[in-house]
Amino acid sequence: MVAASPAHHSSGEDQSFISVPRIDMSLDRHLVANRIVKACEDYGFFRLVNHGVPDHIISSMEEEVYDFFSKPACKKQEAGPPSPFGYGCKLIGLNGDMGELEYILLETNPMAISRRSLVMSTDPIKFSDAVTGYLQAMKDLCCKILDHMAQGLQLPDKSLSCLIKDNDNDSCFRVNHYPPFDGNANGNTNNSLNCPLVGFGEHCDPQIITIQRSNNVGGLQIYSKGNHCISVPPHPTEFCVFVGDALQVLTNKKFLSVRHRVLANSSKQSRISMMYFGAPSLAASLSSPFLPRRYKNFTWGEYKKVVYYRRLGDRRLDLFELSENV
Numbered sequence: 001m002v003a004a005s006p007a008h009h010s011s012g013e014d015q016s017f018i019s020v021p022r023i024d025m026s027l028d029r030h031l032v033a034n035r036i037v038k039a040c041e042d043y044g045f046f047r048l049v050n051h052g053v054p055d056h057i058i059s060s061m062e063e064e065v066y067d068f069f070s071k072p073a074c075k076k077q078e079a080g081p082p083s084p085f086g087y088g089c090k091l092i093g094l095n096g097d098m099g100e101l102e103y104i105l106l107e108t109n110p111m112a113i114s115r116r117s118l119v120m121s122t123d124p125i126k127f128s129d130a131v132t133g134y135l136q137a138m139k140d141l142c143c144k145i146l147d148h149m150a151q152g153l154q155l156p157d158k159s160l161s162c163l164i165k166d167n168d169n170d171s172c173f174r175v176n177h178y179p180p181f182d183g184n185a186n187g188n189t190n191n192s193l194n195c196p197l198v199g200f201g202e203h204c205d206p207q208i209i210t211i212q213r214s215n216n217v218g219g220l221q222i223y224s225k226g227n228h229c230i231s232v233p234p235h236p237t238e239f240c241v242f243v244g245d246a247l248q249v250l251t252n253k254k255f256l257s258v259r260h261r262v263l264a265n266s267s268k269q270s271r272i273s274m275m276y277f278g279a280p281s282l283a284a285s286l287s288s289p290f291l292p293r294r295y296k297n298f299t300w301g302e303y304k305k306v307v308y309y310r311r312l313g314d315r316r317l318d319l320f321e322l323s324e325n326v
C-alpha cells in the first residue's frame with residue numbers, strides 16, 4: 001500500500017471546482033500564443049483541444065499499450081527492470097519512490113524503439129510502427145506549442161523548438177498503467193493515516209514540456225501557485241501540457257513548472273496515461289535570454305544528474321537559484 005508521504009504532500013485542499021485553462025489550437029495564432037503564455041504563467045499547465053493529432057495515431061498506440069499491460073506479470077518482467085528504460089512496477093526511479101502503478105519508459109529514437117519492441121510485443125514491427133508514429137506526432141505538437149510560446153514571449157522564432165528538434169535531444173516517453181481498483185483498498189485511502197493512496201507521487205517534471213494523454217479514468221491532480229489542489233478530469237479528445245523545470249529556467253521563472261500527482265485508481269477500469277517528455281540534448285545550456293538571470297548557468301545533462309539522485313518530490317531547482325543580490 002503506498003500512501004502520500006507527509007514530507008512531500010502539499011497541504012492544499014482539493015479545489016476541484018477551479019477549471020484549468022483550455023486552449024483551442026485552431027484559433028488565430030496570435031490569440032493562441034497569448035493564451036498559452038498566460039496559462040503557463042498562471043498554472044504551468046493547460047488542456048489542449050483541436051490539436052490536429054489524427055485519431056488513428058492515438059488508437060494504434062493505445063492498442064499496443066493495452067496489449068502489453070494485459071500480459072502476465074512474468075512476460076512483462078522480461079522487458080524490465082528499467083535501466084532507466086524498460087518495464088517497471090511500483091518502484092519509480094532509484095531512490096525508493098513507490099506508486100500504485102506499472103509503467104514502460106522508452107527512448108524516442110526509432111532505432112532504439114525498434115530494438116526494444118522485440119521484448120515488448122509478439123508483433124515487434126506493429127509495436128514499433130505505432131510508437132514511432134505517436135512519438136513523431138508528439139514531437140511535432142511539442143514544437144508547435146513551443147513556437148507559440150516563443151511568439152508569445154517575443155523570443156526569436158523557433159528558439160525553443162530547436163532544442164527539441166536537435167538530433168541529440170534527450171526526450172523520452174513513459175506509459176503508466178494504474179491497475180483497476182481491486183476492492184481491498186477501502187475507497188483508496190489508507191485509513192491508518194487517513195490520506196489517499198498515491199498512484200504517482202507529487203513532483204514536477206524535469207524536462208522542458210510534457211504532453212499527456214489519458215484514457216477516460218481520472219486521478220490527475222495539479223497544484224496551483226497558491227498550493228490549491230485541482231483535480232483535472234480526463235477527456236477523450238484532449239491533451240494536457242505541463243511546463244517542466246527546464247522551461248521554468250529558460251523563461252527565467254516567467255513560467256512555473258507545475259507540481260502534480262496521480263491518486264491511485266479508484267475505478268474498476270484501468271487508468272492509462274501516455275507521457276511525452278520533450279527535453280534538449282545533454283549538452284544544451286538552459287540559460288535564459290531574460291535578464292537579470294535567476295538561475296546559475298547549467299546544462300540539461302547537469303540538471304538531469306541532480307534529478308537522478310534525488311527523491312521524486314524534491315524541489316531540485318532551488319539548488320540552482322541565484323540569490324537576489326548576485
Ligand SMILES: O=C(O)CCC(=O)C(=O)O
Pocket residue numbers: 174176200205212214220260261262273275
Ligand atoms: O499519469 C499521469 O497522468 C501523470 C503521470 C506523471 O506525472 C508522470 O509520468 O510524470
Ligand SMILES: [Fe+2]
Pocket residue numbers: 203204205260
Ligand atoms: Fe509527471
